[in-house]
Amino acid sequence: MTSQILERSKRHSVTFELNGRLRQGYAPPRMLLTDYLRHELGLTGTHVGCEHGVCGACTVRLEGVACRACLTLAVQVDGLRVDTVEGLAGEGGVLSELQAAFKRHHALQCGFCTAGILMSSADWLARLREQGRQPSEQEVREMLSGHLCRCTGYTPIVKALMEVAHA
Amino acid sequence: MKPASFDYVRAESAQLACELLKEHGEDARILAGGQSLMAILNMRLAQPELLVDISRSVALSTLVVRDGCLEVGAAVTQAALERRPDLASELPLLPLVFPHISHIQIRNRGTVCGSVAHADPSAELPLCLLTLQGSVVLRSAKQQRILKADQFFTGMLSTARAGDELLEAVRFPLAQPEQGFGFREFSRRHGDFAVCAVAVVAHTQGLRVGVGGVADRPMVREWPLLEGSALDDALNEFAWALDARDDPHISAVARRHIVRRLGRQAVEQARAQV
Numbered sequence: 001m002t003s004q005i006l007e008r009s010k011r012h013s014v015t016f017e018l019n020g021r022l023r024q025g026y027a028p029p030r031m032l033l034t035d036y037l038r039h040e041l042g043l044t045g046t047h048v049g050c051e052h053g054v055c056g057a058c059t060v061r062l063e064g065v066a067c068r069a070c071l072t073l074a075v076q077v078d079g080l081r082v083d084t085v086e087g088l089a090g091e092g093g094v095l096s097e098l099q100a101a102f103k104r105h106h107a108l109q110c111g112f113c114t115a116g117i118l119m120s121s122a123d124w125l126a127r128l129r130e131q132g133r134q135p136s137e138q139e140v141r142e143m144l145s146g147h148l149c150r151c152t153g154y155t156p157i158v159k160a161l162m163e164v165a166h167a
Numbered sequence: 168m169k170p171a172s173f174d175y176v177r178a179e180s181a182q183l184a185c186e187l188l189k190e191h192g193e194d195a196r197i198l199a200g201g202q203s204l205m206a207i208l209n210m211r212l213a214q215p216e217l218l219v220d221i222s223r224s225v226a227l228s229t230l231v232v233r234d235g236c237l238e239v240g241a242a243v244t245q246a247a248l249e250r251r252p253d254l255a256s257e258l259p260l261l262p263l264v265f266p267h268i269s270h271i272q273i274r275n276r277g278t279v280c281g282s283v284a285h286a287d288p289s290a291e292l293p294l295c296l297l298t299l300q301g302s303v304v305l306r307s308a309k310q311q312r313i314l315k316a317d318q319f320f321t322g323m324l325s326t327a328r329a330g331d332e333l334l335e336a337v338r339f340p341l342a343q344p345e346q347g348f349g350f351r352e353f354s355r356r357h358g359d360f361a362v363c364a365v366a367v368v369a370h371t372q373g374l375r376v377g378v379g380g381v382a383d384r385p386m387v388r389e390w391p392l393l394e395g396s397a398l399d400d401a402l403n404e405f406a407w408a409l410d411a412r413d414d415p416h417i418s419a420v421a422r423r424h425i426v427r428r429l430g431r432q433a434v435e436q437a438r439a440q441v
Contacts, residue, residue: 005174
């Protein structure tokens with residue numbers, strides 16, 4: 001692990017595994033992971049909402065764990081594994097089980113919050129499956145409380161998640 | 168909503184972090200989970216010269232039982248503590264509290280020590296540490312000192328940590344037999360900062376009642392085993408002593424009312440287990 005001071009005025013090499021592929025680029029220390037993904041790597045699936053951790057639109061998985069990309073620096077993830085919404089669909093754009101359930105239940109309208117919700121849900125559902133546990137609707141709603149959706153009223157999102165969790 | 172520029176360094180050990188703090192003083196900030204600090208940087212409420220990132224430090228990610236306490240290292244996330252298999256028997260208060268601490272996506276990365284060091288008056292973990300009579304381990308390049316929680320929290324976002332000190336760990340005393348625990352919180356939405364939170368430890372001799380979200384720091388009172396109107400009177404006196412203020416979210420009158428009501432509920436919850 002490097003303990004070298006990265007100077008503010010320079011761009012520093014950042015390499016990490018993004019959706020299963022090694023990606024390399026450059027970022028100054030102050031660059032947020034959201035901006036790095038969108039502007040440096042051109043992956044605009046991760047959305048930028050409030051930029052202070054409240055809205056959940058920028059949620060990605062870091063080492064498998066759902067967290068806010070807007071509260072993470074690009075230089076912090078050097079050498080780690082990052083998964084974004086672009087990595088959910090399979091070969092040829094075949095929707096994942098979770099994405100298909102969202103489509104079926106009309107769990108998105110404008111889609112701004114959707115990428116973050118999908119990434120949180122993917123982590124959360126994987127953890128529940130490991131434990132062999134099926135969540136209650138209340139638990140689904142508590143997990144979703146970390147995301148703001150202003151279109152759907154959450155009901156179809158909850159339905160989609162319940163269907164996947166209880167499949 | 169982008170941070171001002173800063174230099175960045177990753178520190179693997181407490182020693183290295185402390186040396187950097189010694190060299191750079193108040194110009195340096197420790198970055199652990201970043202769930203408070205990064206938001207503050209994005210809003211430019213702070214503009215440090217150097218960020219010392221301890222989030223990947225293995226040495227600071229330890230969670231051990233020592234001297235009758237659960238010691239939580241500076242890089243341990245709230246989710247890691249929440250998922251500790253023995254937590255419900257070691258610290259029964261905390262499983263009651265975690266669902267109220269922001270959201271799982273924040274707890275995944277936010278650290279226990281970070282919340283304590285930030286010392287937001289409405290944050291739950293400082294309230295728990297105080298009510299459980301825990302302590303903090305502060306380390307500088309030349310020494311380590313241990314402070315009781317009631318000496319650590321000194322005001323709104325203020326602590327007794329010196330500029331060259333790292334909050335290396337916090338220590339939660341393990342639950343004793345014949346203790347009961349209660350927790351109640353009122354917030355505007357699930358996961359929001361508490362308008363008022365009450366934590367209670369009941370034992371055979373008395374009650375310890377902590378209140379967060381009202382005064383400029385969490386506050387605690389020790390009482391004998393009060394019941395009925397004596398408990399109401401004590402809670403009422405405590406509610407007034409917290410010096411609640413009107414703010415855009417809620418009036419002081421409502422805050423005092425919530426302290427009295429939630430206080431009673433949390434005491435009853437704790438006493439039911441003794």
